[in-house]
Amino acid sequence: MAEVTFPEAFGGDGKTYTDDADPDTGLDDVGYQARFVPALAGSVAMAAYAKNRAAAAEEFAETCQQLREDVIERQSDVREKQQAAAADREQTGRDRAATKADAEATAGDRQQTGEDRAATKTDTEATAGDREQTGEDRAATKADAEATAGDREQTGKDRAATKADAEATAADREQTGKDRAATKADAEATAEDRQAAQTAAAQMDADDIMHRKGSGLPNEVGTAAKRDVGTASGNLMEVGAFGLGSKVVKNWPFEEVLPDDPSALETGIYRFTSSFSGLPDGYYNATALVRRYNAEWFSMTLYSEGNSDSARSANISWRADEGWSAWDINYSSSNVVGTVRDTDGVPSGAIIESDANANGRYTKFADGTVFAWKEYIDLAEPSGSAGSTFTLSGLWILPLIAHNYHDIVCTVTFDSATYSASVARYEDITYFRGVPGNNNTDVRLYAGASDHRELIGGAIRVRLFAVYTWK
Structure with a gap:
């Protein structure tokens, strides 16, 4: 005996089916009518379970792949910010050096301006003395007057130079203020970049970092990590x-x-x-x-x-x-059993159709075959006379119309008999015969007895089975 079980752990219903006539599990005898389709349904359910498990595994792999791509993108952002911060530090160092040089130059200018002012004061005092002396000597010497005029001209030049130095010093101070503000802004930006880099590093999980396949490091990825998302050839498909x-x-x-x-x-x-x-x-x-x-x-x-x-x-x-x-x-399993149909010679409905009416039961197949049967029918129409071959007949209306009465093959089986004069015996019946009518709807039934058994007033009950075509 062979048997098959559909485990619930793999999507089945836990039922067992056997190839014998067991009343609970068997497919033999008439057991197929109740268990064949559920057995098919169990196979489909287990196949669907396997498909769903495979789909879940594929979805998990896609999720892991997306996480790896996100980590690579975060790493790239961190590297770019680190590089920018390093460049900012280098530029800040250059700006500080330039500012220091400007400050030293400004200090020298201030020192020179002080010396020029002292010289100018000395010149002014000398000029005052010269004027006094000139006033005293004006009448006496023309040469001293000319010398005094030259001194005045030189003093004007010195004053102009002193004014220019003062303006240059003010400009240097203004530029130094701007340089200091820029240096402070650069320092603040550098601090923000450092904080962003530290935050990104703290949020990064080592398990999310992907490495090239074959590197020997954890979380190796293949070529999919470098593919673009889209619908072109070679792209990774996006949702939708x-x-x-x-x-x-x-x-x-x-x-x-x-x-x-x-x-x-x-x-x-x-x-x-x-x-x-x-x-x-x-x-x-x-x-x-x-x-x-x-x-x-x-x-x-x-x-x-x-x-x-x-x-x-x-x-x-x-x-x-x-x-x-x-x-x-x-x-x-949803359409194996149902209404069997035919469209232009091609099956278009279910594979098996089973139904019953007052004329019996039938099973209709998509290939055109029909199995029809009736539990019993009485043959009570007499023919012949006592002392000769005697027949009883009856008419079976088929439960489903045949396509061609020439294709009808009918089997008549003895069930029981009643007689007016004696008890029936199967061996007294010479023959059973089923003759299809030419209207494709019925079969004429006959039972014949030998001449030593009179059937007058009796009846024979028979069971019927026919095979024919519906298309």
Whole structure:
């Protein structure tokens, strides 16, 4: 005996199925009717569980990658600020040296100005003496007057020079004040840069620092860390690229479901609204996943959003030299059993359909096969006479109309019999026969007995099973 269990730890329902006729787990005998589809559902659920786990792992890897990129960007900002701070310190040193030189030059100018003032005072005193002497000697000597005039001219020049020195000293003082203010601003900016660098360094986690793959250091990264984000070839996809992660799915960009020339269609996710016609039977408000392989070939998977027993997804492809292919319907636990349909010779509904009515039960398959059966029917219409071969007959109306009565194969099985004169025995019945009617709706049933057993006034109860086609 073989058995299979769908563990809950891997997305299953914890149930076990066996290939025997066990009333709780078996698929043999009639057990498949109740357990076959749930078993398929268990397989799909475990596959979905595996897919979700893989998606979660991929998302975690993308998150780690983004953290590595953020750390690299922070490191780059810190380096740039450190370099700028170093340059500011170097410039501040130069400015201080220049300011010191200016201060020394100003001190020399001040000293020279003092000496010039002292000389000017001396000259003034000498000039006063000369004037007094000149007044006394004016009449006496013309040469002394001329000498005095020369002294006056020289004194004017000295005063002009002294004024120029004073103006230059004032300008030097003003420039020194400006240099000191600039030096103070540079020092404050340098302090801010140092504080920013220290703050960034304190906030950085060593576990967030990425290193080149193969370096032997923690958190090695590959080439993805150097890729740009975008939709061009070689880029890393951002959220919303090709419709992935977007809050709103793009509408189908054509007026028809299958346009004559869809060569401009791009890879992505699209949505068909209920206004579109030409979708597979049972589809509306469907989502399409387009995968383009090159300029002349792409494929599309359609996922139905409607409540229907039709297939939940379907595939189709387009090639520039061939056009559109036919729809290829996918089946799952949601549409294996339902209403079996046919569109232009192609199955378009469920795979299996099972139902019952007053004429019996039937199972209808997508390939055109029908299994029909009835628990019992009484054959009570007599034919023949006592002492010769005697038959009882009846009519079975099929629970589902046949496509062609020539395809009907009917099996008649003895169940029980009643007689007016004696108890029935199976060995007294010579034959059972089912003859299809030419209207595709019924089967005429016969049971024949040997001439040593009279069936007049009796009836035979039989069980019925038929195989035929519905299309």
